[in-house]
């Protein structure tokens with residue numbers, strides 16, 4: 051069963067067609083990878099799903115509710131939660147204070163302690179967010195998103211700037227949420243990382259859906275290789 055259905059979503063910014071008649075089904079409980087060249091429309095699609103930007107046309111269904119496109123308040127109520135390429139946290143506050151605020155709005159505040167451990171934040175609880183090492187700040191952003199107990203978690207390039215152990219930790223974290231039944235839409239230029247985690251993959255190119263299928267099918271699809279993977283997409287880790 052699909053938790054999210056997108057039907058013929060189009061969005062223009064002036065003369066730029068950012069999304070061109072995109073239709074997609076995201077199955078419940080799966081990790082769904084979304085890749086494509088720079089400017090393909092990936093972040094714009096996440097902005098539409100999370101209610102940040104209304105599309106010009108098209109409709110969306112979440113868990114059987116046929117009322118999309120929806121405003122951001124509705125998407126939050128549905129349990130659609132996103133992270134941003136630039137981590138959103140209260141930078142002047144400590145990690146502990148950030149998490150206290152998250153606990154105040156969390157439907158399950160007792161899980162914050164578990165999130166602290168899972169996201170590796172225990173040793174930086176009293177540090178100001180603005181002073182955190184890059185990887186810890188990204189993990190804080192993810193912990194804040196998870197505190198909202200998402201049903202659909204939209205991760206926009208969570209691996210940017212991470213390598214080695216940090217990347218491995220993020221992979222473990224994502225697998226944990228997959229095991230907990232959270233549906234994940236993962237945008238990532240680190241294609242190896244994305245293919246390892248995803249059950250299905252979609253490819254956007256200049257706003258259009260170029261491909262949708264399994265990671266194996268994706269990596270052997272000639273159109274995907276021509277437009278993205280063959281141009282070094284699998285090694286881009288910016």
Ligand SMILES: Nc1ncnc2c1ncn2[C@@H]1O[C@H](COP(=O)(O)OP(=O)(O)OP(=O)(O)O)[C@@H](O)[C@H]1O
Nearest residue numbers: 063066067068086087088089090091092093094095
């Ligand atoms: N607020 C905006 N105003 C005008 N044009 C925009 C805006 N946001 C995105 N665009 C344009 O829409 C297109 C899709 O951009 P988008 O950021 O969704 O691509 P992307 O696939 O996420 O790229 P990247 O991998 O570089 O993050 C691009 O041509 C971009 O310049």
